[in-house]
Amino acid sequence: MHRRRPGRRGTSDITIEDLRGKKVYIESYGCTYNHADARRLEAILEGLGCRLTGPDEADAVIINTCTVIGATERKMLRRLAAFADRDLYVTGCMPLVQRELINSVCTAHVIHPDEIHERASGVGSPGAGAIGVVQVASGCVGRCSYCITRLARGRLKSAPPEEILDAVRGLVASGAFEIQLTGQDVAAWGLDRGESLPDLLQAITEIPGRFAVRLGMMHPAPVLRILDPLIDAYASEKMFRFLHLPVQSGSDAVLERMQRGYRAADVIRIVDAFRERYPNMMISSDFITGFPGETDEEFRQTLDLLRRAAFVKVNITRYSRRPGTPAAALKDLPERIRKDRSRALLAEANRI
Numbered sequence: 001m002h003r004r005r006p007g008r009r010g011t012s013d014i015t016i017e018d019l020r021g022k023k024v025y026i027e028s029y030g031c032t033y034n035h036a037d038a039r040r041l042e043a044i045l046e047g048l049g050c051r052l053t054g055p056d057e058a059d060a061v062i063i064n065t066c067t068v069i070g071a072t073e074r075k076m077l078r079r080l081a082a083f084a085d086r087d088l089y090v091t092g093c094m095p096l097v098q099r100e101l102i103n104s105v106c107t108a109h110v111i112h113p114d115e116i117h118e119r120a121s122g123v124g125s126p127g128a129g130a131i132g133v134v135q136v137a138s139g140c141v142g143r144c145s146y147c148i149t150r151l152a153r154g155r156l157k158s159a160p161p162e163e164i165l166d167a168v169r170g171l172v173a174s175g176a177f178e179i180q181l182t183g184q185d186v187a188a189w190g191l192d193r194g195e196s197l198p199d200l201l202q203a204i205t206e207i208p209g210r211f212a213v214r215l216g217m218m219h220p221a222p223v224l225r226i227l228d229p230l231i232d233a234y235a236s237e238k239m240f241r242f243l244h245l246p247v248q249s250g251s252d253a254v255l256e257r258m259q260r261g262y263r264a265a266d267v268i269r270i271v272d273a274f275r276e277r278y279p280n281m282m283i284s285s286d287f288i289t290g291f292p293g294e295t296d297e298e299f300r301q302t303l304d305l306l307r308r309a310a311f312v313k314v315n316i317t318r319y320s321r322r323p324g325t326p327a328a329a330l331k332d333l334p335e336r337i338r339k340d341r342s343r344a345l346l347a348e349a350n351r352i
Contacts, residue, residue: 030066250305
């Protein structure tokens with residue numbers, strides 16, 4: 001039996017059971033993993049006799065939050081303030097690391113993401129159309145100095161392989177043609193269990209049915225550990241030839257300050273190895289511009305890496321300080337520099 005837990009000041013931890021029979025409106029933000037949590041929460045609520053509805057007729061409002069960067073945090077605070085006069089519930093990353101900030105704009109009940117996972121059956125959930133989403137792991141093995149998500153989600157916790165395979169079988173049987181494997185770092189799956197992602201992929205692609213697997217974001221450092229067998233796993237016709245490899249910087253000095261655990265040459269090694277085997281491989285990446293202390297030369301090295309890797313899609317974020325992270329103690333570069341570098345990197349990505 002879950003018990004109501006006292007929160008701090010304006011928040012209180014509740015159990016999902018408290019929403020039984022209510023009309024509920026849910027807003028969800030952030031990554032694929034977070035949206036999959038929202039789908040699982042919907043299924044739990046429907047099992048409790050709740051009716052999902054629009055905001056105007058809802059008895060209760062749930063905001064599934066993200067706080068990965070400052071701009072997202074500000075958007076979350078605006079949405080929470082907009083529903084401050086309602087019976088408001090909050091879940092996702094933000095209440096795990098920023099309760100006092102939530103308290104500054106509203107009074108809300110907290111649904112801990114762990115309870116969603118405890119009450120939901122399996123690790124798979126339907127997505128949009130014929131897409132199925134499987135949450136293969138939560139947390140990560142990284143030490144990134146700027147990342148608040150790792151503080152919220154904690155250390156790596158991989159789902160058991162048979163649980164993942166059952167989820168894929170169920171989604172395929174229900175008509176899903178695309179299976180998305182998601183986590184904070186999909187490449188790290190199994191490191192806490194003495195298992196590896198390529199073995200899991202082989203087992204998934206042996207499941208009968210007409211479907212294809214799309215892997216979510218993979219940190220370069222764990223990819224390096226499994227590079228050759230991972231490339232082999234992509235040989236299956238059931239694998240999307242797509243790789244999301246967040247690089248963040250092309251400067252070894254910046255990568256060291258970020259505590260990313262690899263060098264720029266490692267990224268090129270990964271990209272070249274995949275493209276040698278699969279010339280039409282689609283590889284996307286993420287970059288952060290204006291990390292504290294980034295010099296003009298270090299930014300030029302990032303431009304050089306972008307040109308060398310020729311990523312087909314690039315997500316660019318201006319560095320923003322996240323509370324509680326080691327990088328928060330570093331001196332920020334002027335916003336003008338961060339913005340100018342973001343525009344220059346985007347222009348080069350578009351040119352490529």
